[in-house]
Amino acid sequence: MEITVFGKGCSRCESTIHRIEREAVELGVPVTIHKITDEIEIIQNGIMTTPAVKIDGKIVHSGGIPSIEAVQSWLT
Amino acid sequence: MFELFTRLADWMTYSIMGLEKTTKLADAVHFFIEDTTKIFFLLALMIYIIGFARSYVSPEKVRLWLTGKSRLTGYVLAALLGAITPFCSCSSVPLFIAFLSAGIPLGVTMAFLITSPLVNEVAVVLLGNALGLKFTITYVGTGLVLGIVGGFVIDFFKLDKWVEPYVWQIKMPTPATAEEAEGWAWREKFARGEAIDIIKRVWIYVLIGVGLGAGLHGYVPREWFLEHAGADNIFAVPLAVLIGIPLYSNATGIIPVAEVLMNKGVPVGTILAFIMSIVAISLPELLILRKVLKPQMLLFFVGFLFVAFVGIGYLFNFIFGG
Numbered sequence: 296m297e298i299t300v301f302g303k304g305c306s307r308c309e310s311t312i313h314r315i316e317r318e319a320v321e322l323g324v325p326v327t328i329h330k331i332t333d334e335i336e337i338i339q340n341g342i343m344t345t346p347a348v349k350i351d352g353k354i355v356h357s358g359g360i361p362s363i364e365a366v367q368s369w370l371t
Numbered sequence: 372m373f374e375l376f377t378r379l380a381d382w383m384t385y386s387i388m389g390l391e392k393t394t395k396l397a398d399a400v401h402f403f404i405e406d407t408t409k410i411f412f413l414l415a416l417m418i419y420i421i422g423f424a425r426s427y428v429s430p431e432k433v434r435l436w437l438t439g440k441s442r443l444t445g446y447v448l449a450a451l452l453g454a455i456t457p458f459c460s461c462s463s464v465p466l467f468i469a470f471l472s473a474g475i476p477l478g479v480t481m482a483f484l485i486t487s488p489l490v491n492e493v494a495v496v497l498l499g500n501a502l503g504l505k506f507t508i509t510y511v512g513t514g515l516v517l518g519i520v521g522g523f524v525i526d527f528f529k530l531d532k533w534v535e536p537y538v539w540q541i542k543m544p545t546p547a548t549a550e551e552a553e554g555w556a557w558r559e560k561f562a563r564g565e566a567i568d569i570i571k572r573v574w575i576y577v578l579i580g581v582g583l584g585a586g587l588h589g590y591v592p593r594e595w596f597l598e599h600a601g602a603d604n605i606f607a608v609p610l611a612v613l614i615g616i617p618l619y620s621n622a623t624g625i626i627p628v629a630e631v632l633m634n635k636g637v638p639v640g641t642i643l644a645f646i647m648s649i650v651a652i653s654l655p656e657l658l659i660l661r662k663v664l665k666p667q668m669l670l671f672f673v674g675f676l677f678v679a680f681v682g683i684g685y686l687f688n689f690i691f692g693g
Contacts, residue, residue, distance in 0.1 A: 303659075305461035334464040334662060341544040343469040344430050344462045358429060358458065362564065 296370065299329045301337045302345035310360050311346040318366045326370070373409060380405035399589030406500075406581045406627060411570070413496045414577075418569050421455070421492045422562025428456050430466055433483070438473045442526065445479035450518035453486030454511070460488075460656055467663050472543040477531050481672075482522030484660075489514040489651050493573060493623055501630035502642075509687065510643060517647075517679055524675065533668035576624035584627035588634070596635040602692055607641050608684035612677055615648025625649050639691040644684030652676055 298315060302308030312328055319326040331337060337345060344358030350369055380401045384390050390397035433452045437445055458466060463484065470480040490511050498507040600607045629642050657669050664672075 303461045303464075305459060307459055308461070334468070335541065338465045338468045338472075338541060338543050343434065343465050344458055345465065357431070358462070360568070362560075 296324060296326045296350070297329070298326055298369075299331060299349040301331045301340065301342050301347040301349065303332050303334060303337075304330075305345070307360050308346040311348065314360065314363065315348075315366055315370075318363065319370055322367065322370050324370045376405050376409040376412070379408055395589045399585040402588045403581055403585040406584070406630075407577060410497060410500060410577055410581070410627075411574070413500055414493065414570060414573070415566050417492055417496045418566040419562050422565040423558050425455060425565060426558040426561040428452065430456055430458050430462070430469075434469055434473050434475070437470070437475045437479060437483075440479075442476060442479065442523075445476060446482045446519040446522040449479045449482040449522060450486040450515045453483040453518055454490035454515065455492075456483075456487065458487065460659065463656065463659050464662050467660070468538055468541055469543055471534070471538060472541055476522075476526055477534060478522035478524075478526030480522075481525050482518040485521045485651065485676075486514055486518035488653070488656070489517065489647060493569065494626070494650070497623060497626035501626050502633055506639065506643075509639075510646075513643065513683055514647070517676075517683075520679070521675060525671075530668060530671065533665045533671070535663050535665060538663050573623040577627070580624035580627040583624075584631045587628065587631045591635070593635045596632065596637050600632070600637045600641055602638045602688060607638075608644050608688065609681050611641050611645040612648040612680045612684065615645050615680075616652050616673070616677070617654065618649050638688045640684040640687030640689070643687055644680045647683070648676070648680050651680075 296319075300308065300312050300315070302311070308330075312330070315326065315328060331340070337347070340347075340349065340354070342354065342357055346360065347357040348355050348361060348369070355369055356365060383404050384397055384401040385392060388400065390400060433449075433456050436452070437449055440448060467480060467484065470483070471477065495507055495511065498510055598604075600611065625646055629646050632642050632645075633639070652673055657673070661669060
């Protein structure tokens with residue numbers, strides 16, 4: 296599963312990545328996480344608030360650390 | 372209602388730790404326990420309540436609401452929304468570009484960015500607790516006016532030229548807001564999440580701030596403050612603002628210190644100017660915004676805030692003093 300996390304490397308963005316990685320291991324789903332830190336690229340994806348998460352070309356989350364339940368729902 | 376926290380502090384300081392009542396150490400410890408327990412209680416309660424209101428706004432919605440508004444409405448609305456809309460400072464640049472690309476004037480965008488760090492529920496709780504309702508209302512009102520005036524001034528001098536030119540070229544697709552559940556269950560969960568998230572982020576600053584305050588409270592004599600920062604020292608206000616610029620903290624860390632300054636007789640305006648300078652002007656934030664704003668604009672921004680804070684300091688010393 297390909298997941299893109301957008302955000303300029305603030306602590307919330309890192310927490311988001313860790314959370315996705317942890318839940319993926321937990322559920323046994325192989326994931327590749329791409330990090331986009333360039334603000335221009337972030338904006339061109341239609342994202343205003345970070346951290347944001349994109350899966351299969353769709354923004355599933357924006358602004359703040361996603362809840363564990365949300366992360367689990369993306370992975371399953 | 373808050374007697375509970377005084378009694379808790381009494382019990383822990385004198386009974387559990389067995390400290391002698393009149394010593395400086397007991398005084399400092401008592402202050403620390405009473406203040407931290409009360410602050411955490413109030414923070415959790417307030418963020419939870421305000422969390423419901425916040426579940427109705429997001430920067431994406433603010434962008435929609437501000438698009439196509441007249442300038443005057445724009446400044447006022449932007450400042451008000453800046454006060455209640457949460458966003459992480461690392462989102463400043465995408466947010467800035469997104470606002471401009473929607474045709475929202477630069478001044479309106481800046482009004483939002485000026486008010487946002489100044490006025491927020493954490494600051495309101497701490498100010499209310501430390502300095503009382505009158506001061507808190509003054510602070511919030513001043514913060515809003517500052518955003519509105521700042522935005523107006525930026526547009527008045529047509530400072531669009533000090534935005535990096537590439538910013539105007541960027542076309543942003545319609546923001547893709549993630550689908551969100553609505554309804555009370557979702558809002559309750561959102562509010563609870565906010566309370567936990569914010570407290571997790573600020574607890575360390577609360578402890579440091581109150582710790583610092585407790586130290587000052589117990590150990591630095593009132594005469595020292597009166598001599599250096601009292602109403603008679605005409606340079607106290609600009610000096611407080613200057614000291615505040617490089618110091619960076621969110622409102623959380625500084626307000627407990629401000630409380631002690633107030634108790635020690637430092638005038639209200641000086642304290643207000645000091646808090647605002649620390650909270651509103653942060654070097655990391657300026658570095659982030661350098662990506663979209665030319666150095667001239669950043670200098671103007673800092674200069675404007677400096678003048679405004681000094682003015683506010685003198686004004687409120689004049690109104691509340693004497």
